[in-house]
Amino acid sequence: MKRGLVIIGGGPAGLAAAIKASESGADDILIIERDKSLGGILNQCIHNGFGLHRFKEELSGPEYAGRFIKMLESTSVSVMTDTMVLDVTGDKKVVCVSAEHGYMEIEAGAIVLAMGCRERTRGAIGIPGDRPSGVFTAGTAQRYLNLEGYMCGRRVVILGSGDIGLIMARRMSLEGAKVLACVEVMPYSGGLMRNIVQCLEDFDIPLYLSHTVTDVVSENGRVSRITVQKVDDKRMPIKGTEMHFDCDTLLLSVGLIPENELTKAAGIEIDPRTNGAIVSENMETSIPGVFASGNVVHVHDLVDYVSMESERAGQAAAEYLKNPSEVSCALEIKNGASVTYTVPKRIKNTEKPVGVFFRVNRIFEKSAIRVTAGDEILVSYPRAHMAPGEMEKITLTSETLKKAQRKSIVISCEEAN
Amino acid sequence: MKNLICIVCPRGCRLAVDEENGCAVSGNQCQRGAEYGKNEILNPVRTLTTTVRIESKIMKLCPVRTEKPIPKAKMFDAVKALNAISLKAPVQTGDVAFENILSTGVNVIVTRDISE
Incomplete structure (x- = not known):
């Protein structure tokens, strides 16, 4: 199968890239999305605060996604949901599979990589202690609570003060959980100040800066107690500062990593500083005609900027399709x-x-x-x-x-x- | 003088509110920050976002939010009231899920289209 522009990922990045590419004159655009519906992670981000730059109003995640999905409906862009991309090659072949269509190989004229990012897990930061159930990444807990309808704990400690962790502190509190503490290894918070105020302070949840989790204790296979210690300026735990929290759940909000397995497999140059592709100002990667945008390139704080950046990628992909040429780099930013x-x-x-x-x-x-x-x-x-x-x-x-x-x-x- | 961090937008301006001078706000970079600073002292309000049950083929829950901010002190009771109701698909973004929640004069609206 041959397609003009193939966009991998139907979250905010993929949606904005597709709409802009269509407006810029590209036809034959295909979005491939692995979930059952478009919108990506925005669907589980039911809190408000999205779209202040873009729409000059404060929307929830599903509303923000909904605006773009509506815009997409007025274009001729086609969408395959429930479809997993297995491989992208350097000569722009996209290999994907779905229950409905089986195995597919698509030769693309141009590609936009818009796969987003994923959460760092307990394994990535090496928390000592037992390995019981009850340890979740904040985003997993968010999906359970907001989409699947499962409350994953009653007494909660949160490690990391990234925005998702803060948002979940409020969300779990509102649904009746007791959030005992938010623990951050750095001397400052990793999340937005407004979230410290409206997610922690509003609910009297203490924030322990320069602290980390040093032990997880379980009972009958479930988290029962967490030990937290102060750390020194080399982030090493200080003896004698142990605090114990009796709890059933530990949520991790310890950073996001751009999801670049496909990018790496295609042989695209990766920036070790971002863990995403190295891009030029039109979001083109080291392979001409392959673009990348959104959290797959670098982790953003605001979806508004993801949309903006992805529009650059969409427009550049449309221009590439009209005139596939290789432009060399004029200037490097250090x-x-x-x-x-x-x-x-x-x-x-x-x-x-x-x-x-x-x-x-x-x-x-x-x-x-x-x-x-x-x-x-x-x-x-x-x-x-x-x-x-x-x-x-x-x-x-x-x-x-x-x-x-x-x-x-x-x-x-x-x-x- | 009370020091606050503005939560109106992600910029997070550091506000100083002078309670002895009619809650005059300084440190704000926009008019909405001035309003926030004053309200935060006199009548703190928040937009509530949560979910309600829905009878649907595809979703178990429907995301909702208060159309306008409601008094901060009423958030827990509002969630309780919303956990007691159930919607029926189809619903559209902007549909009223709960009218005049806790007599605040504020409606709770659906924030996602759920077609079936």
Whole structure:
């Protein structure tokens, strides 16, 4: 089977890419989604706070997805749900399987990778202790509670202060559970401040910063007690600081990893800083005609930005289909002081403004983001506050990009006087 | 003076609310932050999001939310009231699932289309 554009994943990234590609003149677009319906993880994110940038109103996850699904219905994009992609090859062949259609090989003109990310598990962080039932990732508990209708615990400790963990602290509390503590190994929270306020403080749930779980004790195969200890500045537990919580459930909100098995199998270059594909400003990967966007590239805080980034990918895929050409990289963006990663990492076209997402590696109060080429400061952006949990975004103008006059620019952050 | 973190949007502005001066707000970057700061002292409200049961071929639960924020103190009772009802598919986003919850004057609305 031959198709124009194949989009892998029908969550917010895939939906926005498909709609934009269709608007940009691509026809013969196919979305492949492994779940039974479109919308991705938004379907279980029943809380509000989505769409403030995009729609200027505060929507719940299903409402946000619903808006895009409605828009998709007015296009000619076709959708295969309940279909799993098994392999993507470097020459743009997509191998997938479904109960309805069996095994399929699709030759794609262009591909958008929009597989999203998945949660780190207990195994990924090596929590000591018994291995009973009652240890869940926060997202699993969220799916059980919000989609399947199962309450997975009554007395809960949450490890990690990522947004999903915070949201679940509130959700479990509202449904009658007692959330005893939220424990964070870092000296600052990994989630948005607003979620600390409305998910923990509203429910009098204590947040223990610079603490971690050091033991899990079970009784009859179920979690019965959790030990929490303070950690030193090397994140090692400090003796004598043990606290014990009698509980039946431990939820983990300890980070997300872009889901890139297909990307790696295709031989696409991966950025070790993000665990996602290295992309240029039009979201093209190291294989021409293969694009990637959303949480499969880097983990976002806000779905609004996932949509925005995916529209870039959709538009670029449509342009590639019209004119399949290979454009070389004009400029590379490098991490400077206190910058963990940037997306994009490469810039091909310096004629248009380029939006750059990045994260800082520590908390900043009054500070400045600097873009430099060699010794020259090209541009500087003031900030009142920056934190690793909050993605930063700057727009580099064409003038700035042209001023660079070298092969690379550096983005760095420092305190302002 | 009370220090708050604004929860209106993900920016998380650090607000200072002067209770002795008619709850004047500083530190906000938009008008909605000023409103939030004042309300948070005088009458804290939250949008409630939860689920209700639904008779459907495909879903067990239907996501819902209050159309407007309701008093923070009423959230638990509102969830209790919503756990006692059941909807019947089809429902559409925006349909009223529960009218005037706990006499707040606020309706609870469906947030997902469930077709069958």
